[in-house]
Amino acid sequence: MNEFKHFINGEYVASASGKTFDNRCPVDNSLIGRVHEAGRDEVDAAVRAARAALKGPWGKLTQAQRTALLHKVANRINERFDEFLEAECRDTGKPYRIASHIDIPRGAANFTAFAETLANHPTEGFRLDTPDGKGALNVGHRSPKGVIAVISPWNLPLLLMTWKVGPALACGNTVVVKPSEETPATTTLLGEVMNECGVPPGVFNVVHGFGPDSAGEFLTTHPLVDAITFTGETRTGEAIMKAAAVGLRNISLECGGKNPGIVFADCDLEKAVEGTMRSAFVNCGQVCLGTERVYVERPIFDAFLARMKEEVAKLKLGRPQDPQANFGPLVSQEHRDKVLSYYRLAVEEGATVEIGGGIPDMGPELNGGAWVEPTIWTGLSDDARVIREEIFGPCCHIRPFDSEEEVIALANDTDYGLAAAIWTENSSRAVRVAEQMEAGIVWVNSWFLRDLRTAFGGAKQSGIGREGGVHGLEFYTELKNICIKL
Ligand SMILES: NC(=O)C1=CN([C@@H]2O[C@H](COP(=O)(O)OP(=O)(O)OC[C@H]3O[C@@H](n4cnc5c(N)ncnc54)[C@H](O)[C@@H]3O)[C@@H](O)[C@H]2O)C=CC1
Numbered sequence: 317m318n319e320f321k322h323f324i325n326g327e328y329v330a331s332a333s334g335k336t337f338d339n340r341c342p343v344d345n346s347l348i349g350r351v352h353e354a355g356r357d358e359v360d361a362a363v364r365a366a367r368a369a370l371k372g373p374w375g376k377l378t379q380a381q382r383t384a385l386l387h388k389v390a391n392r393i394n395e396r397f398d399e400f401l402e403a404e405c406r407d408t409g410k411p412y413r414i415a416s417h418i419d420i421p422r423g424a425a426n427f428t429a430f431a432e433t434l435a436n437h438p439t440e441g442f443r444l445d446t447p448d449g450k451g452a453l454n455v456g457h458r459s460p461k462g463v464i465a466v467i468s469p470w471n472l473p474l475l476l477m478t479w480k481v482g483p484a485l486a487c488g489n490t491v492v493v494k495p496s497e498e499t500p501a502t503t504t505l506l507g508e509v510m511n512e513c514g515v516p517p518g519v520f521n522v523v524h525g526f527g528p529d530s531a532g533e534f535l536t537t538h539p540l541v542d543a544i545t546f547t548g549e550t551r552t553g554e555a556i557m558k559a560a561a562v563g564l565r566n567i568s569l570e571c572g573g574k575n576p577g578i579v580f581a582d583c584d585l586e587k588a589v590e591g592t593m594r595s596a597f598v599n600c601g602q603v604c605l606g607t608e609r610v611y612v613e614r615p616i617f618d619a620f621l622a623r624m625k626e627e628v629a630k631l632k633l634g635r636p637q638d639p640q641a642n643f644g645p646l647v648s649q650e651h652r653d654k655v656l657s658y659y660r661l662a663v664e665e666g667a668t669v670e671i672g673g674g675i676p677d678m679g680p681e682l683n684g685g686a687w688v689e690p691t692i693w694t695g696l697s698d699d700a701r702v703i704r705e706e707i708f709g710p711c712c713h714i715r716p717f718d719s720e721e722e723v724i725a726l727a728n729d730t731d732y733g734l735a736a737a738i739w740t741e742n743s744s745r746a747v748r749v750a751e752q753m754e755a756g757i758v759w760v761n762s763w764f765l766r767d768l769r770t771a772f773g774g775a776k777q778s779g780i781g782r783e784g785g786v787h788g789l790e791f792y793t794e795l796k797n798i799c800i801k802l
């Protein structure tokens with residue numbers, strides 16, 4: 317039986333209260349282990365350790381020394397690849413086939429990419445003319461922001477946690493991470509890696525627990541936290557924003573999406589089908605960038621729908637270890653209840669279920685798991701809740717359109733603004749439409765093609781701020797101008 321403890325000041329510690337909660341595997345609902353639930357005291361100890369570490373050996377490292385240390389962390393994740401893979405897939409149920417080329421490699425790359433990008437970023441400088449003719453030099457100086465609270469979700473646990481911890485540490489901050497209660501394993505394991513690599517105690521801390529009235533709230537309301545970075549649901553983002561208002565702490569929020577895919581008749585049909593399949597069904601549809609609304613130009617609507625149904629029928633559901641499996645369960649029974657409620661709602665709202673729509677029979681060993689069928693609907697009206705609300709499951713609605721103007725309006729008719737995918741071989745149209753998308757990220761003839769140097773974040777209710785590349789500098793550092801009179 318695993319026991320997931322907090323990682324505070326370089327040591328694994330249990331909750332003083334003795335409070336724990338169960339961690340279950342979504343593949344078959346078996347018990348993985350017990351997770352310690354942090355109270356205010358553990359959160360306070362973690363934040364104080366992080367604050368003290370800013371003034372310790374960590375705060376004295378040069379950028380080059382920090383960069384070298386973060387490379388070591390990335391290498392060690394790669395050396396312990398199989399342990400991370402097994403832990404991640406046990407927590408989430410996702411296939412090894414997926415996690416071994418997305419989650420774990422990106423978990424390591426998030427340290428190297430940000431260490432390099434930030435180490436090589438130039439300092440701002442301006443020469444100012446002055447009346448005496450001698451002038452002045454203005455030099456931008458960046459210092460770490462301080463203690464960063466990282467609140468991370470369950471869908472890509474290692475990837476999304478390190479996506480924040482990597483740049484935070486590269487900029488010289490210290491962190492307290494509150495991973496999702498559903499997926500404590502890889503964040504806990506990262507504590508061992510930090511110790512093995514010689515990252516000083518207190519630089520990386522982990523507290524476990526839930527959101528409201530638990531570790532998440534205790535951490536985000538802690539007065540010694542300087543800034544909060546979050547990925548998860550929009551409503552949680554609002555709660556965190558309120559918490560951050562006290563003491564005027566900075567926030568970076570990456571929240572939900574209801575992302576459109578736009579398929580023009582002049583696309584390469586096979587490319588569009590392959591990309592839309594991935595964007596709707598990879599990770600069992602639990603990716604904030606995923607496509608839940610697909611708009612297809614009428615002349616190819618029937619052909620596109622038929623090909624999508626053929627491909628959905630080929631998805632191979634199975635245990636994470638099954639080398640053929642490319643589709644796992646949802647993360648939890650609770651999330652399955654939510655997704656299935658939308659499957660029922662779609663029918664109530666008048667959808668035609670083109671494929672799926674229910675619970676697959678996985679056999680006696682797996683039927684207790686959080687499995688749902690990959691699902692495609694057609695026929696819903698544009699104001700249906702299924703079209704407007706983020707479901708975060710393996711499902712999409714496909715609807716025909718007749719003109720570019722119409723589809724731009726449809727795609728933007730949402731409270732969210734995270735991502736969009738456009739499929740066309742006409743590059744002028746691609747740019748024209750991409751520029752009109754109310755979204756932070758637009759892919760043309762691709763999806764989830766990630767370059768870690770680029771800006772990442774959402775418009776409207778999909779978030780506040782941009783991370784990625786040098787954009788994270790604005791959040792993870794304090795920029796001071798030093799004016800030197802010559
Ligand atoms: N990347 C995304 O866009 C994600 C979206 N979701 C969506 O959100 C729905 C709910 O899933 P949850 O895991 O409950 O997401 P959530 O947004 O509630 O949880 C994400 C993280 O925030 C923490 N948290 C929750 N409330 C908090 C609070 N008041 N203060 C501080 N921390 C808090 C959680 O413990 C977790 O670590 C899902 O059904 C899905 O639709 C979930 C995970 C990721």
Ligand SMILES: O=C(O)/C=C/C=C(\O)C(=O)O
Nearest residue numbers: 479547570603604605766
């Ligand atoms: O940074 C990435 O490549 C992936 C980001 C995905 C999310 O933010 C999400 O699914 O929540």
